[in-house]
Amino acid sequence: LAKTTQPISMDSYEGQEVNITCSHNNIATNDYITWYQQFPSQGPRFIIQGYKTKVTNEVASLFIPADRKSSTLSLPRVSLSDTAVYYCLVGDRDDKIIFGKGTRLHILP
Amino acid sequence: DSGVTQTPKHLITATGQRVTLRCSPRSGDLSVYWYQQSLDQGLQFLIQYYNGEERAKGNILERFSAQQFPDLHSELNLSSLELGDSALYFCASSATSGSMNEQFFGPGTRLTVL
Numbered sequence: 001l002a003k004t005t006q007p008i009s010m011d012s013y014e015g016q017e018v019n020i021t022c023s024h025n026n027i028a029t030n031d032y033i034t035w036y037q038q039f040p041s042q043g044p045r046f047i048i049q050g051y052k053t054k055v056t057n058e059v060a061s062l063f064i065p066a067d068r069k070s071s072t073l074s075l076p077r078v079s080l081s082d083t084a085v086y087y088c089l090v091g092d093r094d095d096k097i098i099f100g101k102g103t104r105l106h107i108l109p
Numbered sequence: 110d111s112g113v114t115q116t117p118k119h120l121i122t123a124t125g126q127r128v129t130l131r132c133s134p135r136s137g138d139l140s141v142y143w144y145q146q147s148l149d150q151g152l153q154f155l156i157q158y159y160n161g162e163e164r165a166k167g168n169i170l171e172r173f174s175a176q177q178f179p180d181l182h183s184e185l186n187l188s189s190l191e192l193g194d195s196a197l198y199f200c201a202s203s204a205t206s207g208s209m210n211e212q213f214f215g216p217g218t219r220l221t222v223l
Contacts, residue, residue: 043214093207099152
């Protein structure tokens, strides 16, 4: 299971684009990259998953460079309600899931 | 609303006691996962069941056990409770056995051990 490293916390302002980068230097060929969002006292919520290049959905974009040793979750035009913990997970379909400590994103008005 | 339900929402009990947490997965999902989240440990994977069978084990203590029933609901049993077991316990479900596939989390059960 690939180890991930992401910033402990980040601050941004409403209306800005926020990019959270996750490092996963020992990612394996069959590994996918998945991001979850968790609000206080709620269960995590799946945001996006990708394998390579770029994935976009209605909530976020995920950028994965060719070497796949890192990935960046991009949240466009954040609002106060995007204040949450964001987890980066890396593994193949059958790996045990490890959430780690995540990145605490704080959006300021 | 994720479609995953957990009961009870809150549970307060004393050290040494035993409790049972219940989880109903989303309709059609065959996998159920249990997680423990405390302030100092973050979100810890405990155990996964797939279609009634244990699929994967994480950091689950021997005092804890779980099962998944034929109707696919699951129960997590916590016994000989200690103060350190106070935490939020989440259940999640997914359609398949692969844990990296999208998991849908329930609202959690907050356990307080006094």
